[in-house]
Amino acid sequence: MSQHPDQKLDGQPDPSRRKFLNTAAFAGLAGAGLSVGLSACKQEQAPAPGAEAPGAAPAAHATSAGVHLKPGELDTYYGLWSGGHTGDFRVLGMPSGRELHRVPCFVPDALTGWGLTNESKAIMGTKPDGSLKYTVGDTHHTHASYKDGNYDGRYAWINEKINSRIARIRLDYFICDKIIEIPNVQGFHGIFPDKRDPVDPAINYTTRVFCGAEFQVPLPNNGTDLEDTSKYRALFTCVDAESMEVRWQVLIDGNCDLTATSFDGKLAATNQYNLESGVHYVDMMSAERDACLFFNIARIEQAVKDGKYTTIGDSKVPVVDGTRAANKDPKTALTCTVSVPKNPHGVNATPDTKYFICAGKLSPTATVIEVAKVLDWFDGKLENPDQAIVAEVEIGLGPLHTAFDGRGNAYTTLFLDSQIVKWNIDAAIKFHGGDKAAQYVVDRLDVHYQPGHINASQSETVAADGKWLCVGCKFSKDRFLPVGPLHAETEQLVDISGEKMVHVADHPVRPEPHDFIIFKRELLSPKQVYTLEDFPHAVKLPSESGVFREGKKVTVKLTSQAPAYSLPEFKVKVGDEVTLILTNLDKIEDLTHGFAIPKYNINFIVNPQETASVTFKADKAGVFWCYCTHFCHALHLEMRSRMIVEA
Amino acid sequence: MSQHPDQKLDGQPDPSRRKFLNTAAFAGLAGAGLSVGLSACKQEQAPAPGAEAPGAAPAAHATSAGVHLKPGELDTYYGLWSGGHTGDFRVLGMPSGRELHRVPCFVPDALTGWGLTNESKAIMGTKPDGSLKYTVGDTHHTHASYKDGNYDGRYAWINEKINSRIARIRLDYFICDKIIEIPNVQGFHGIFPDKRDPVDPAINYTTRVFCGAEFQVPLPNNGTDLEDTSKYRALFTCVDAESMEVRWQVLIDGNCDLTATSFDGKLAATNQYNLESGVHYVDMMSAERDACLFFNIARIEQAVKDGKYTTIGDSKVPVVDGTRAANKDPKTALTCTVSVPKNPHGVNATPDTKYFICAGKLSPTATVIEVAKVLDWFDGKLENPDQAIVAEVEIGLGPLHTAFDGRGNAYTTLFLDSQIVKWNIDAAIKFHGGDKAAQYVVDRLDVHYQPGHINASQSETVAADGKWLCVGCKFSKDRFLPVGPLHAETEQLVDISGEKMVHVADHPVRPEPHDFIIFKRELLSPKQVYTLEDFPHAVKLPSESGVFREGKKVTVKLTSQAPAYSLPEFKVKVGDEVTLILTNLDKIEDLTHGFAIPKYNINFIVNPQETASVTFKADKAGVFWCYCTHFCHALHLEMRSRMIVEA
Numbered sequence A, B: 001m002s003q004h005p006d007q008k009l010d011g012q013p014d015p016s017r018r019k020f021l022n023t024a025a026f027a028g029l030a031g032a033g034l035s036v037g038l039s040a041c042k043q044e045q046a047p048a049p050g051a052e053a054p055g056a057a058p059a060a061h062a063t064s065a066g067v068h069l070k071p072g073e074l075d076t077y078y079g080l081w082s083g084g085h086t087g088d089f090r091v092l093g094m095p096s097g098r099e100l101h102r103v104p105c106f107v108p109d110a111l112t113g114w115g116l117t118n119e120s121k122a123i124m125g126t127k128p129d130g131s132l133k134y135t136v137g138d139t140h141h142t143h144a145s146y147k148d149g150n151y152d153g154r155y156a157w158i159n160e161k162i163n164s165r166i167a168r169i170r171l172d173y174f175i176c177d178k179i180i181e182i183p184n185v186q187g188f189h190g191i192f193p194d195k196r197d198p199v200d201p202a203i204n205y206t207t208r209v210f211c212g213a214e215f216q217v218p219l220p221n222n223g224t225d226l227e228d229t230s231k232y233r234a235l236f237t238c239v240d241a242e243s244m245e246v247r248w249q250v251l252i253d254g255n256c257d258l259t260a261t262s263f264d265g266k267l268a269a270t271n272q273y274n275l276e277s278g279v280h281y282v283d284m285m286s287a288e289r290d291a292c293l294f295f296n297i298a299r300i301e302q303a304v305k306d307g308k309y310t311t312i313g314d315s316k317v318p319v320v321d322g323t324r325a326a327n328k329d330p331k332t333a334l335t336c337t338v339s340v341p342k343n344p345h346g347v348n349a350t351p352d353t354k355y356f357i358c359a360g361k362l363s364p365t366a367t368v369i370e371v372a373k374v375l376d377w378f379d380g381k382l383e384n385p386d387q388a389i390v391a392e393v394e395i396g397l398g399p400l401h402t403a404f405d406g407r408g409n410a411y412t413t414l415f416l417d418s419q420i421v422k423w424n425i426d427a428a429i430k431f432h433g434g435d436k437a438a439q440y441v442v443d444r445l446d447v448h449y450q451p452g453h454i455n456a457s458q459s460e461t462v463a464a465d466g467k468w469l470c471v472g473c474k475f476s477k478d479r480f481l482p483v484g485p486l487h488a489e490t491e492q493l494v495d496i497s498g499e500k501m502v503h504v505a506d507h508p509v510r511p512e513p514h515d516f517i518i519f520k521r522e523l524l525s526p527k528q529v530y531t532l533e534d535f536p537h538a539v540k541l542p543s544e545s546g547v548f549r550e551g552k553k554v555t556v557k558l559t560s561q562a563p564a565y566s567l568p569e570f571k572v573k574v575g576d577e578v579t580l581i582l583t584n585l586d587k588i589e590d591l592t593h594g595f596a597i598p599k600y601n602i603n604f605i606v607n608p609q610e611t612a613s614v615t616f617k618a619d620k621a622g623v624f625w626c627y628c629t630h631f632c633h634a635l636h637l638e639m640r641s642r643m644i645v646e647a
Helices: A014-031 A039-044 A118-124 A299-306 A371-378 A425-431 B017-029 B038-043 B117-125 B299-304 B369-378 B425-434
Strands: A077-082 A089-094 A098-103 A139-147 A150-160 A164-168 A174-181 A188-192 A206-214 A234-240 A245-251 A259-261 A267-272 A289-296 A319-321 A335-341 A347-350 A355-359 A367-372 A391-396 A399-404 A407-413 A419-424 A441-446 A451-456 A468-475 A488-495 A503-509 A514-521 A546-550 A553-561 A569-573 A577-584 A595-599 A602-604 A611-617 A621-627 A639-644 B079-082 B089-094 B098-103 B137-149 B149-161 B165-170 B175-181 B186-194 B208-215 B236-240 B245-251 B259-261 B265-271 B289-296 B319-321 B335-341 B345-349 B355-359 B365-370 B389-393 B399-404 B407-413 B419-422 B441-447 B451-457 B470-471 B487-496 B502-509 B516-520 B545-548 B552-559 B569-573 B578-584 B591-599 B603-606 B611-617 B621-626 B639-644
Touching: A077 A139, A089 A139, A098 B502, A118 A174, A118 A611, A139 A514, A164 A188, A174 B149, A188 A267, A188 A299, A188 A553, A188 B578, A188 B621, A206 A259, A206 A267, A234 A267, A245 A299, A259 A347, A267 A347, A267 A371, A289 A299, A289 A451, A289 B545, A299 A319, A299 B236, A319 A639, A335 A367, A335 A371, A335 A391, A355 A399, A355 A407, A367 A399, A367 A425, A391 B165, A407 A425, A407 A451, A419 A425, A419 A451, A419 B399, A468 A514, A488 B425, A503 B098, A546 B425, A553 A569, A553 B419, A577 A595, A577 A602, A602 A611, A621 B186, A621 B451, B079 B137, B137 B186, B137 B516, B186 B265, B186 B552, B208 B259, B208 B552, B236 B265, B259 B345, B265 B345, B265 B369, B289 B299, B299 B319, B335 B365, B335 B369, B335 B389, B355 B399, B355 B407, B365 B369, B365 B399, B365 B425, B389 B425, B419 B425, B419 B451, B470 B516, B545 B569, B552 B591, B603 B611
Parallel strands: A188 A259, A245 A319, A347 A399, A399 A451, A553 A577, A569 A639, B186 B259, B245 B319, B345 B399, B399 B451, B552 B578, B569 B639
Antiparallel strands: A077 A089, A077 A514, A089 A098, A139 A150, A150 A164, A164 A174, A188 A206, A206 A234, A234 A245, A259 A267, A267 A289, A289 A335, A347 A355, A355 A367, A367 A391, A399 A407, A407 A419, A419 A441, A451 A468, A468 A488, A488 A503, A546 A553, A577 A611, A595 A602, A595 A621, A621 A639, B079 B089, B079 B516, B089 B098, B137 B149, B149 B165, B165 B175, B186 B208, B208 B236, B236 B245, B259 B265, B265 B289, B289 B335, B345 B355, B355 B365, B365 B389, B399 B407, B407 B419, B419 B441, B451 B470, B470 B487, B487 B502, B545 B552, B578 B611, B591 B603, B591 B621, B621 B639
């Protein structure tokens, strides 16, 4: 018998929780007059094989002790989190769930001056008039660079869905150093780095990042074929991890959603929820099965090398043909389509390197696809790609994403059930193979509420350690003090070190993180102080400070050393184009200074040994007290420079 | 004997901590070749009266139990926090320290569309071309509206220093509804609401907000008197709490820093660190004593009523003369200057309503000023304003801000000592009065590191409850996992329910909160769903949706109900000025939707029953998949509308 869904962990019924599910989660479906077969699935769930009935009390091994750190105690894991439409990249300490940093990337950040300094504008991208091209962003997925199947601490990447951008984060300084916009696509959603080269065994680390596009558009999307939806297409994209240039794209049928890669470097994968290519959501869910699409990286790159590609519109990126019609012969195919039930979401590679798992979303199933068999199909050894499916089992309502503990178990979020289901992959394969006694569901845990992404410590590496699991719950409802209509989301922390999952903490987060990764702190060694020489415009000595005029162009060079700037005052004239360069000569860790100019809409910071610059038009006469905005010293309030703008 | 500063709570020496102080905190002072007498102060500290030696082990009454909430357990206090140069207003749950919300006010917020929707732009303020006037902000102090000496849950206010703005936050919806820019000032820093009317006893609640300006500038600051620093002046400002219009300003000597108000409504106060009116920091610290300046509110308002004011430049705000030269006669004086040692920081009203306390910053002292005696001076009953000083006692190095427990004790941050000192006000008064046996220092606690603001639960009200104390530490150094050069700050939580302070948790925060308040959750009842009728442009039914054209001006009306927008597609033409109005018809708490338009730099959210609009130029032909950015439903990914822009 499986755990009754109306029971809380303490064994007491929790009717309010279910009441919410009934109203919120199903409201839209009911309101739109749709029947998507979810009720039917619910009924089918009862006889599905479950685990032994869980005891009412959590196992003794895992309590909240060890989750809450003592003052001064450090977290043992880093968490890298997307920030959703807050547009940022977040760094959490785990298990405390404390947010330690936000790395500005796609949207301006008033604290750091990101989007305002010349250096950050060059990374973000500007219009011809110098203003930022984009100020909104919607980050979804972040993953880090690999070496030998584990994180190597070089980079993380994060996607931005609204404007189809990808950013790279340097993990030495936790800064964004590169952003590009992917051409020819809309709704860029999934992202995953490769883990090694498919051909060269010496390249045992990440050199590519794969990007899936969710929305299908006319190609090129320039006003032609506006309403001929049969011509709308999506592309799968490969970005070079070092140069951050787009290497190639693949034209496909249907769309891309999430992305995953095999540990051998040979395959990339994307789940597809709209193989129908519908433009209305009713059409997008009309087929009973969609797909997981696999890309043969070596063959695609050979095709590009052989010139077997086209380009789209103004874009110079090689585009190879990955449609089913063009890839019928397995021996030459660039892609392989394995069918997956109804609008799947999530595709995840198991840490034993053997499988990809797709979650059914509108089907209550998980589909397990064997990597070796997909490769067999490409080698002509498998008649039908669906023969690569080694399990397709019912796990609960609205399955979305799956994490792993390195002990053979998968943890899948059930959006509609508001649960995590822990299930054993080998047992699922046995059950699928006919062994109906195989108990693949190990445990179920209520979460609060409507979980989306899930991940476990080291889950996406060969070093999955099965210690902590975190689940991003899209609704928090009543879990925190009320703060008005906009609710925090809940990142719930679960101890998975034992047989039973134990929910140990609720961490609210500003909406809305999607994906995240959690890994051991030993894998990173961030630097705390910049190197002066890394900044070409650095003002290396206070004596280099001054106002340097060339006609109407004025350069003001400044340094900071607590509690003073090198120039207590400086003069410019109305009409000047002023470029102000500030180098922080303080060398001590954590001794950051700010620089604000009242009424001129300028503020930015310089971390120890950092140089930053801003350019602005002196358009107002008067006295403007530039001041340090980042607390630095007992005389911080007195740390000022006086900008005198002469009429 | 007082607690040895090199001892940690467990009694073990912590040399690394002091090492940091020696290098970081003093580096600037030493580097600038200054001697500010701090070393001397340090020597004087030893014989100062202290508490009994604290035991090595924290008292049993307060451990980390009770600080860390169980999953689902709610916080018992709200915390309202400034966000510093992040420019926001934050809502924390206490004691967990979890950030539950950020209320966008002074700077754009990509998550909500603040600064992008027409509604938020109207509040933030725009240039003639429709773009935002300011996109950076530096929030420092937040305080809430009072009734009968306690918070009444109507409003909070928060200041912005770079551009001298003040924002009001509605505490029913936790939204900013009004922002104004204060004229004639620069470096607006301190802010405090009054607590009742000075004249009308029926007005037992907040109707004014007082604002102190820190930087002295030419008046008007339009290019005249640029270098005649003797003409630079600062003003103290009163803003109407309801209309948010500036009522009046007071011309003063020196500058304003922090602000406080008496519980009887009669006095506002500001500490002054630059009575010298220096423009270089060395000059700002040349005098041995600066001041706390008191404003007689009733007299100032009578003077305004009597027409005894001037105006400055284009501003129509009445400015009364509060300089010392004009206010020598106590019986008619608008202001009263009480001297305070060297560059004081912080002025705080005690919850027993009797005193104001100023911290010495560059003097190791706290100064206790009796409210009744200041009023006596205004009544001609006190010869010298300094006779209102009832205590001036040494408490430690770099005292900045003071909080209270409602049991007669004050808690002052010592920036240079990296400590909190708990001291008894009555004992300090006795000691100052000559009773050298009075032990006013009760306890000292090391914090990490360089504490600035401090506050305790309900500390600024007559209901101070002495339960939790939080201290904003400006440097976190080694308290969290390293995340590059920009460090989080540390808000350290201290249990003050017992005789000894017990540090129970470290909460990292994104730089840089300054002030904050903590109050009981029962004082607020926020609403979770908006009222449709409160939005004049609401699209109240899906049937009201459509594209409405008037020449080149096009209005697109849309509604949202999970998982669909009312229009699956809509058409506009290149060159149109499009205003898109979206009403979220979902009524369920927490069911927020987003609306992003790819490549058009648009994203915003609509909370339940909320209406928002954006206006943009259709300047690119093509198909643009508008999509829901705020997870709402199992079919969230499929929730889209297709904007077709015809060439």
